[in-house]
Amino acid sequence: MRILKIQTLRGPNYWSIRRHKLIVMRLDLEKLADIPSNEIPSFYEGLVEALPSLEGHYCSPGCRGGFLMRVKEGTMMGHIVEHVALELQELAGMSVGFGRTRETATPGVFQVVFEYLNEEAGRYAGRAAVRLCQSIVDRGRYPKAELEQDILDLKDLWRESSLGPSTEAIVKEAEKRGIPWTQLSARFLIQLGYGVNQKRLQATMTNHTGILGVELACDKEATKRILAAAGAPVPKGTVINFLDDLEEAIEYVGGYPIVIKPSDGNHGRGITIDIRNSDEAEAAYDAARLVSRSIIVERYYPGRDHRVLVINGKVVAVAERVPAHVVGNGRSTISELITETNQDPNRGEGHDKILTKIELDHNSYQLLERQGYTLKSIPPKGATCYLRATANLSTGGIAIDRTDEIHPENVWLAERIVKIIGLDIAGMDIVTTDISRPIREMDGVVVEVNAAPGFRMHVAPSVGTPRNVAGAVLDMLFPNEHSSLIPILSVTGTNGKTTTTRLLAHIYKQTGKVVGYTTTDGTYIGDYLVESGDNTGPQSAHLILEDPTVEVAVLETARGGILRSGVGFANANVGVVLNVSADHLGIGDIDTIEQLANLKSVVAEAVFPDGYAVLNADDHRVAAMAEKTKANVAYFTMNPDSELVRKHVEKGGVAAVYENGYLSVVKGDWTHRIERAENIPLTMSGRAPFMIANALAASLAAFVQNVTIEQIRAGLKTFRASVSQTPGRMNLFNLGQYHALVDYAHNPASYEALGSFVRNWNTGQRIGVVGGPGDRRDEDFVTLGKLSAEIFDYIIVKEDDDTRGRSRGSAADLIIRGITQVNPNCRYESVLDETAAINKALDMAPDNSLVVILPESVSRAIKLIKVRGLVIEEVEPQ
Ligand code: ATP
Ligand code: ATP
Ligand code: MG
Ligand code: MG
Numbered sequence: 001m002r003i004l005k006i007q008t009l010r011g012p013n014y015w016s017i018r019r020h021k022l023i024v025m026r027l028d029l030e031k032l033a034d035i036p037s038n039e040i041p042s043f044y045e046g047l048v049e050a051l052p053s054l055e056g057h058y059c060s061p062g063c064r065g066g067f068l069m070r071v072k073e074g075t076m077m078g079h080i081v082e083h084v085a086l087e088l089q090e091l092a093g094m095s096v097g098f099g100r101t102r103e104t105a106t107p108g109v110f111q112v113v114f115e116y117l118n119e120e121a122g123r124y125a126g127r128a129a130v131r132l133c134q135s136i137v138d139r140g141r142y143p144k145a146e147l148e149q150d151i152l153d154l155k156d157l158w159r160e161s162s163l164g165p166s167t168e169a170i171v172k173e174a175e176k177r178g179i180p181w182t183q184l185s186a187r188f189l190i191q192l193g194y195g196v197n198q199k200r201l202q203a204t205m206t207n208h209t210g211i212l213g214v215e216l217a218c219d220k221e222a223t224k225r226i227l228a229a230a231g232a233p234v235p236k237g238t239v240i241n242f243l244d245d246l247e248e249a250i251e252y253v254g255g256y257p258i259v260i261k262p263s264d265g266n267h268g269r270g271i272t273i274d275i276r277n278s279d280e281a282e283a284a285y286d287a288a289r290l291v292s293r294s295i296i297v298e299r300y301y302p303g304r305d306h307r308v309l310v311i312n313g314k315v316v317a318v319a320e321r322v323p324a325h326v327v328g329n330g331r332s333t334i335s336e337l338i339t340e341t342n343q344d345p346n347r348g349e350g351h352d353k354i355l356t357k358i359e360l361d362h363n364s365y366q367l368l369e370r371q372g373y374t375l376k377s378i379p380p381k382g383a384t385c386y387l388r389a390t391a392n393l394s395t396g397g398i399a400i401d402r403t404d405e406i407h408p409e410n411v412w413l414a415e416r417i418v419k420i421i422g423l424d425i426a427g428m429d430i431v432t433t434d435i436s437r438p439i440r441e442m443d444g445v446v447v448e449v450n451a452a453p454g455f456r457m458h459v460a461p462s463v464g465t466p467r468n469v470a471g472a473v474l475d476m477l478f479p480n481e482h483s484s485l486i487p488i489l490s491v492t493g494t495n496g497k498t499t500t501t502r503l504l505a506h507i508y509k510q511t512g513k514v515v516g517y518t519t520t521d522g523t524y525i526g527d528y529l530v531e532s533g534d535n536t537g538p539q540s541a542h543l544i545l546e547d548p549t550v551e552v553a554v555l556e557t558a559r560g561g562i563l564r565s566g567v568g569f570a571n572a573n574v575g576v577v578l579n580v581s582a583d584h585l586g587i588g589d590i591d592t593i594e595q596l597a598n599l600k601s602v603v604a605e606a607v608f609p610d611g612y613a614v615l616n617a618d619d620h621r622v623a624a625m626a627e628k629t630k631a632n633v634a635y636f637t638m639n640p641d642s643e644l645v646r647k648h649v650e651k652g653g654v655a656a657v658y659e660n661g662y663l664s665v666v667k668g669d670w671t672h673r674i675e676r677a678e679n680i681p682l683t684m685s686g687r688a689p690f691m692i693a694n695a696l697a698a699s700l701a702a703f704v705q706n707v708t709i710e711q712i713r714a715g716l717k718t719f720r721a722s723v724s725q726t727p728g729r730m731n732l733f734n735l736g737q738y739h740a741l742v743d744y745a746h747n748p749a750s751y752e753a754l755g756s757f758v759r760n761w762n763t764g765q766r767i768g769v770v771g772g773p774g775d776r777r778d779e780d781f782v783t784l785g786k787l788s789a790e791i792f793d794y795i796i797v798k799e800d801d802d803t804r805g806r807s808r809g810s811a812a813d814l815i816i817r818g819i820t821q822v823n824p825n826c827r828y829e830s831v832l833d834e835t836a837a838i839n840k841a842l843d844m845a846p847d848n849s850l851v852v853i854l855p856e857s858v859s860r861a862i863k864l865i866k867v868r869g870l871v872i873e874e875v876e877p878q
Helices: 030-034 043-050 052-056 066-073 077-091 119-139 144-161 165-176 211-218 220-229 243-252 278-289 334-342 362-370 408-421 469-477 497-509 538-545 559-565 593-605 620-627 643-650 689-703 709-718 748-759 778-791 810-822 834-844 858-866
Strands: 002-009 022-028 099-103 109-115 181-183 190-192 199-202 237-240 258-262 272-275 295-299 304-311 314-322 325-327 384-386 398-401 425-432 445-451 488-492 515-518 522-525 528-532 552-556 572-577 607-616 632-637 654-659 662-667 670-676 731-734 739-742 766-770 794-797 827-830 850-853 872-874
Touching: 002 119, 002 559, 022 077, 022 119, 043 052, 043 066, 043 119, 052 066, 052 077, 066 077, 077 099, 077 109, 077 119, 077 144, 109 119, 119 144, 165 181, 165 190, 165 469, 211 220, 211 408, 211 445, 220 237, 220 408, 220 445, 237 243, 243 278, 243 295, 258 278, 272 278, 278 295, 278 362, 304 408, 304 469, 314 408, 314 469, 325 334, 408 425, 408 445, 488 497, 488 593, 488 689, 497 515, 497 552, 497 689, 497 709, 515 538, 522 538, 528 538, 538 552, 559 593, 572 593, 572 689, 593 607, 593 620, 607 620, 607 689, 632 643, 632 689, 643 654, 643 662, 654 689, 662 689, 670 709, 689 709, 689 748, 731 858, 739 858, 748 778, 748 850, 766 778, 766 834, 778 794, 778 810, 794 810, 794 834, 810 827, 834 850, 834 858
Parallel strands: 488 552, 488 572, 515 552, 572 607, 607 632, 632 654, 739 850, 766 794, 766 850, 794 827
Antiparallel strands: 002 022, 022 109, 099 109, 181 190, 190 199, 237 295, 258 272, 258 295, 304 314, 304 425, 314 398, 325 384, 425 445, 515 522, 522 528, 654 662, 662 670, 731 739, 731 872
16 A cells, blocks of 8 residues: 555535545555455454454444444455544544545545544544554554554644643634634734634733733732722732841731742742741742742731632632642552542643642642641541642642632622723632632632633533633624624636636725735735735635735635645635536546536535525536535526526525626516626626626625625726736737737636637637647647637647647647547648747738737737737727
8 A cells, every 4th residue: 555645624625514624645555456355364353453442433334343344344445544544543532533435536546535633643643544554464463562652643743732721712612603713823822713803812811901901910019009009908918039028028917827929920830828937938938039039928818719710801700729639548648649649530741631630849748747747648538638738720739610609799809800900801819718708708818810811720620510711702802693704705616716706806895895815816905915826725715814904805716725625714605606617637536527516516515504605507517506505596697598597586596697788686576787798898898708707706796795786886897807917818909900819718618718709809810829738638639629610710729838748749739630620621730839829820910800819828928919019908998
């Protein structure tokens, strides 16, 4: 077996609209291509021995053990690799289930598709699955040690890629609400939502969080002063910078017991509480000094430690934090009890699990001593033995939910205090003996206010009800259901994508909105180019969707990008499919036009149910996508008598129709005439039918998004397909006595479309300079020749400079074969060099003629025309 290619999909794709995260592995089974699993000696046994848990895979039989049954009876190796790749991820703690395996047109080569949670782990699992299966084929087994290593590596990849627990909680909740999120490339920033409606997060700080509030909260002494001035209960204390001042400070706070802590620490670092004598105080001073220059000396307030979480002005959760401890069983030593406690699978390192493993520090021994223990003591059954003084989860503490118990006065106080500090999300630490009674009565205090508080203790408390605090964050950031999104209009088809995308963007600009759009020529925002290049894939889509100035996204969505990584968004508001015709067949395992239609159909299907698929009613493969999409359907047609469209409109549907020389929207009993084709420059005075079709599609897409007829009309009338705007797309030049047209038509359908315009050229001879890219199939060149013979009076056959691997002259021969098949008397000649061919045509052009050039290099062709003296570019031919 050999892996030929591994692709990583990240959005709606050819294989699934709903499952975005898929690995597509192109696998050459080589010798195994003709051998089903039952014919490989002891393969079944070897597989079961290596991965007994495959028993859990149902597969087509639909019951436990279903897949293994298939292996026993005989199935292809690609299918087995798929299941193994899924199982390896499962064993490493990543729950995945979706897989498909399909043959390709190349014998023995399969596409193995399976789900992943982490990209790198997914690709790793694919490679490991091939290794495992190959080893069982060759040796009857896969060494246990190797499998264990695979799973460890997979676990590492999964852990490295995972977000912190608070961020994780927020993005999970965002996914539930259909709010898109992405991780930006720096500073752990998370973007939620799109375009102008996006919001940002970094752990639990948002773009609403003010820097003044954060800095105040980080300075514990300043926080206390501001709160004391507001009458809030805070610990009596002072700040010192020198050990010499310690004694005086202790006196000032009223003597022992005291607390010493760094003035800007967190996570309990450098803090010692319940200090009872000067030796302890000096040691505590030194410990605090390691963290901060300024040291806080405070009175110690006995009580329990509470974290009150306030989001957007409201208390949303309260947790009591209990310091790391063990409970005696009458048999084990404290040391043994710690080991046992740390074996709890819920306890991990740092913040990666709900709880953290208990670790002892220098204070722990002192604390044990005060309780009359050492590590070797055996505490009596039921006795609690504290191991850390402070209650941070990150030092092994646990959390108990107290949200329903907090006294209303404490709620009022907490909400007021967070307003005073000025934070949108804050965690307040309150020490009091009973949170269900007003803290003033209990002599409780507010110890500090935290910016960016952790959510772990609230979403996964050790005891009590988990609280959806992430929901409160999202309620604050996105108060309305759809307020995280911007309209996305995505455009696909074999021909006319760029033109339609540009036109649609131009129409949308009439609404005054900032439009971001991507095309084969580049990415644009408003009137400016952001980046040039073939930008029709998901990365370009992301650039637009992540841009905080963009209000509407119009995205040319081409075949290549969908195939390579899926589309760049989960749902569009409008998905336009212009046409499907033979082009690029044989590339990327898309071999038939039906497969191509399925691929383009992704654009029609990845639309919100309340959005629209805008479909070409005149192209049966496109019209059929209405069956597949869950969205509303709107049709466009060049045929005012279209039966399909008539029925659709009768049922209340909306359509755009070319009727009596007008582009019109039909809805219910009404026909809204937008504009006469003649008055729309893009349609070349109504002579280019395919441009009318593109204009119908763009108008309809805008209409279903509530752009007004007046705005659509204004857009249609002012859009010009000039050389500068759309080079190589129907660029018409007036050379005085004759005209020249440069177009980048490069497949049979676009030739045909072009032909429909050329045939409307009534004044004189039609000369064609034709050829095509060398990597197309032989039959495509013959078709090209046939079409040329139907369109032109005289044909000059040329070839590209880059023959893309074909022998020089062979493409021309095929074109000529096509020409003579259709019209044996057709006048043609072959001039292989493109420059010579173009010059020849321009030299020979008689008066009133039209020279149509289909060049490899558009810019060179335009130069060759322009050197011929006074040339007027006709964007609005008369
Ligand atoms: P975190 O970042 O986890 O909130 P921190 O390092 O910022 O911790 P503090 O919140 O100031 O430190 O203190 C940690 C814990 O120590 C408090 O939650 C409380 O339980 C205890 N504590 C701090 N100061 C006092 C005090 N004056 N009296 C009683 N207990 C205190
Ligand atoms: P690409 O796949 O190269 O990005 P595209 O789909 O973006 O192409 P355009 O750049 O808009 O298409 O147009 C390319 C050529 O296709 C045009 O110059 C014209 O010859 C032809 N064309 C445009 N619209 C249509 C259409 N609706 N039907 C058939 N051919 C068309
Ligand atoms: Mg604290
Ligand atoms: Mg394009």
